[in-house]
Amino acid sequence: MxxxxxxxxxxxxxxxxxxxxxxxxxxxxxxxxxxxxxxxxxxxxxxxxxxxxxxxxxxxxxxxxxxxxxxxxxxxxxxxxxxxLRGGHYRVQIKTAGSISLLLQVALPCTIFANAPTTLDLKGGTNAEMAPQIDYTTEVFKPLFEKFGATFDFDLMKRGYFPKGGGEVVVTVNPVESLKPVDLTDQGKVTSIYGWAFAAGTLPIKLAHQLAYGATEELKKFDKVEIERYKEDRNIAPDNCAGIILVAETDTKCYLGASALGTKNEDPEETGRKAAKELVAVIEEGSCVDKYSQDQMIVLMALAKGQSRVRVGEITLHTKTAIFIAEKMLKDVKFEIIPSGTTNIIQCTGS
Known part of the structure; x- marks a missing residue:
């Protein structure tokens, strides 16, 4: 001890x-x-x-x-x-395809309370299963993070896929005095759905088109859907991977996301459809935050100065875990779950 x-x-x-x-x-x-x-x-x-x-x-x-x-x-x-907490330049290299996004989940709340700007040079996996793709972190989580009054600059140097990893991102964060509470309880109306379907390494761009087609077919009910299809530059993404990232933006500035990676055992169009169905489900239930950002909100709500309210769908096990840990460690913080139709409102007065 x-x-x-x-x-x-x-x-x-x-x-x-x-x-x-x-x-x-x-x-x-x-x-x-x-x-x-x-x-x-x-x-x-x-x-x-x-x-x-x-x-x-x-x-x-x-x-x-x-x-x-x-x-x-x-x-x-x-x-x-x-x-x-001290700012500065920090380098981390995960030898596997371990998720850079998960590293950012632990580091970002710390760097915004450091005594000086912080630069994080992180190496590992950028697009992998069982963790948010890095594109989700920048296109969905970042605008939600900014609602709390903090932000980060992001540069993608190289993509890293399973099993090799080898991706690299550089993130710069300026500290803030405190986090602002948020009220994310009105989903509003979807104004656009956009996304990216990609193929990398030796895989043909046809896979990106198939992923995008499957998603587009599932999203026909929405007026504005734009999914970019592209082949990754071999200098940035030398290894094989294919995937899709989808984002729905609303007129109340809610950002909802879904994503999927291609596999050998599933038709690419079906993979695209699954990602789109996941996004549609979040939209239709009326949530302001999807399940991948839901648990990340808990730490920010606990540290924000004032009462925060966030409308979500079913409370995930990850979110229940984050709430349990936050309440155990921060004695003055208490979360309340308020059922509201097909959704739940998570409420918290931060520390």
Missing amino acids: IDTIETEIDGSLLEGGGQVLRVALTLSAVKKIPVRIKNIRGGRAKPGLMEQHLKGVELLRDLCFARTKGISFGSREVEFIPED
Whole structure:
């Protein structure tokens, strides 16, 4: 034990994976709360810190000069005692196709409260399963993030796909004094649906056209749908991958997203249709935030100055986990779930 730690988190609870670790350490770093996390990823077949989680913990350690114990591959218990958050230039390289988007989930809330601007040079996977594609982070999450009064600049240097990874992005963040509360309860009317269908490496552009066609067929009921189809530059994306990212924008400035990656076992048109059906479902239920941004709102709401309200669909397990961790670590924060027709309103007065 490296110090007296009052807050202890069981990493096997609820979602039981990396989400517990990410939320707990992000709030620890921002609020300077010493924390011990036990049974890390206890709900997974291979528990403990994997490469991606390890790099995230190391990045947060460096951002706040934390004293730590247990930061090693496979570790199932971490102790984390943070100091002040400091800006600067930080480099992280995930050796696998681990998600850069998930690294940003833990880093962004910390960098906006640093004492100076921060540049993050992150290497890993940009478009992979089981995590938001980087295009989703920039086109859907970023405008939602900006509603809280913070933003980031983003440069894509190289794309990295499963299994090699090797992608690179550079993100620059200027700090803010505080986050503003948000009221995202009126979806409004969809004004446009747009997106990108791509093929990379040696895969033919035909796949991008098929992905886009499948999505377009499913979105015929909407007036304005524009899906760009393109072949990635081999200098930026040398490896094979195909996928689609869709965004719906409303007149109340809600941003809803859906995406899918092509697989050998599914017709590309069907893959495109599935992504579109997912987007249509979110629109029709009246949500202001889709399930991929839903849990990311929790940390921002907990740290914002004032009461935030966000309309969502079904409360996901990731969101339940984030709420549980936030309430456990921030004693003055309480979330309320208010059922509202086919949706739920998440309400919180931030710390």
